[in-house]
Every structure is written in structure tokens, then in C-alpha cells.
Amino acid sequence: MIVAQNIKKAIGDNVLLNDINLTLMPGSITAIIGPSGASKTMLLRCLSLVDLPTGGELAINGSSFSFPKDKPNTALIWPQLTVVFQQLFLWPHLTLFENVAVPLRMAGRKDADARARSMLERVGLEAVADHYPNQSSGGERQRAALARSVALEPRYLFLDEITSNLDVESASGVLQIIKSLKSDGLAIAIVTHSLHFIATAADSIVFMDHGRIVESGGACILRDAQTPRLQRFLSDSSMRCSMPIYMTRQLNGYVRITNSCMRRLFI
Numbered sequence: 001m002i003v004a005q006n007i008k009k010a011i012g013d014n015v016l017l018n019d020i021n022l023t024l025m026p027g028s029i030t031a032i033i034g035p036s037g038a039s040k041t042m043l044l045r046c047l048s049l050v051d052l053p054t055g056g057e058l059a060i061n062g063s064s065f066s067f068p069k070d071k072p073n074t075a076l077i078w079p080q081l082t083v084v085f086q087q088l089f090l091w092p093h094l095t096l097f098e099n100v101a102v103p104l105r106m107a108g109r110k111d112a113d114a115r116a117r118s119m120l121e122r123v124g125l126e127a128v129a130d131h132y133p134n135q136s137s138g139g140e141r142q143r144a145a146l147a148r149s150v151a152l153e154p155r156y157l158f159l160d161e162i163t164s165n166l167d168v169e170s171a172s173g174v175l176q177i178i179k180s181l182k183s184d185g186l187a188i189a190i191v192t193h194s195l196h197f198i199a200t201a202a203d204s205i206v207f208m209d210h211g212r213i214v215e216s217g218g219a220c221i222l223r224d225a226q227t228p229r230l231q232r233f234l235s236d237s238s239m240r241c242s243m244p245i246y247m248t249r250q251l252n253g254y255v256r257i258t259n260s261c262m263r264r265l266f267i
């Protein structure tokens, strides 16, 4: 379990995160939504200790850190925690198979190659396992990055807009894999604009703006937002535009998505 209490991140006079309280439970998906610049990425960076918070407390697997006093030993934490950022970093000179196998070999796993193969199978990449990243589609690269991120069996998986460059079908495939990882018991935090995924898969939703959590709760907050800011965000065109096309097909003949259409989807 990860518990964040009053987490703050300031760079100079710029307060990027303030008063963040959040719990990530094993076997759960927490969706983080909010406008550009709300500090969603910074939240994942601080929860994963890629960036250190400048205030507050963070407990990861029972180890508690108080900031700015503590300097956590990330060598102990990171094997249990993986972050996949939007700009995924596959090694360009290695095949997809090697991209997954090399970290396993480096970790001394005797079953490294067999495990890499089975992870690639799990994400449907067995046929292209010997392709290099530049011979692979965006969706294939994204699935390879996901396979690599979970190959070492982390307990926590943080995903930052990993489907935003994918077509609807590829994104849906990746999101299905994420759902299956939840049933493996991982605690998953995902920044995404896929309302369909959030509505069907997220156990909790956190809406951020200006570095703060403005509203949080279950999927019900999408149809019954309590704060004017979340209400406005949900009716904002950018959120509607990023709704998967297959949802529009469910609207029986509606081509344009209107606010009322969107609201009906969640009733």
C-alpha cells in the first residue's frame, strides 16, 4: 500500500503539488485526471520518488518517509515500483524481446529469457518479439514497455498517459492488459483521458487542478460531480474529444458528442 499525506512539491516559489492525500491499495486502479498543467505527472514523479516531495509524508510498503528530512534509499524502493511515462524509453538498439529480457538478466533472474517470452505473449507480441522498436508500431512499442515494466513483478505501477498516442483499438488492448494486471494484485495509478476506461475500470478517481486534489471518489463523481471545477472539466470539449470512438458508436446514431450524450453514458 502507498499512503501519501499532505504531500507538497515546490520548485523555488512555484508550488507544483500541495496538500496531496492519497492511498493506493493493492489490486486497485486509481485514475488521475485533470487539465494540462494540473501536476498529474509531477504527482506520479513524487509518489515514485523520481522527484522528492518537499513536504509531507509518504509510506510505501510500510516504509515511511517524512519530507524534506528523509532521503529514501530508492535502490530498495524502485524494484517494487515502476513508472511508464508517455515518452516511453525502449532501447532502440535492442529488439522488443531483448528490451524485456535484459532488465530480467541484470536482476539475476535465471528464468529471464523464458519470462521475457511469456510477458511478450501476454501482451500479444510474440510474433514481433524480434523486431526493433523502429520496426514496431506505436501500440506494439507501448505494449512492449508495459511488458518490460511488469516483468520484474513490481507491486506498484504508475502509468502516465500511455495510450494517448494510440488508435482506439490499440489503446483498448493496452487498457485491457492494465485491467488484467489489477487482478494480479498490483496497485495501479494511471493518468488517462479515456473516460470509458475510467468509468469501467477505475476503483477511484482523483481530479486535480493547480497541483491540488479538487475532488476524488468512485466512478460516480463522473456523473455526479460535486465541485464546479470538475463539472466544468467534464463538460470541457477537450475531454469529450478524447473520448474513444467506440463510445460514440454506442450512442446509436449520434455523431456529435454533446454534454447530454456524455452524461447519459454514465447513468
Ligand SMILES: Nc1ncnc2c1ncn2[C@@H]1O[C@H](COP(=O)(O)OP(=O)(O)OP(=O)(O)O)[C@@H](O)[C@H]1O
Binding pocket: 011, 014, 016, 034, 035, 036, 037, 038, 039, 040, 041, 042, 043
Ligand atoms: N522540473 C520542473 N521545474 C519547474 N516547473 C516544472 C517542472 N516540471 C513541471 N513543472 C511545471 O509544473 C506544472 C505541472 O506539470 P505536469 O507535467 O505535472 O502537468 P500535467 O498535469 O502532467 O500536465 P499534462 O496533462 O500537460 O501532461 C507545469 O506548470 C509545469 O510547467
Ligand SMILES: [Mg+2]
Binding pocket: 040, 041, 042, 160
Ligand atoms: Mg503530464
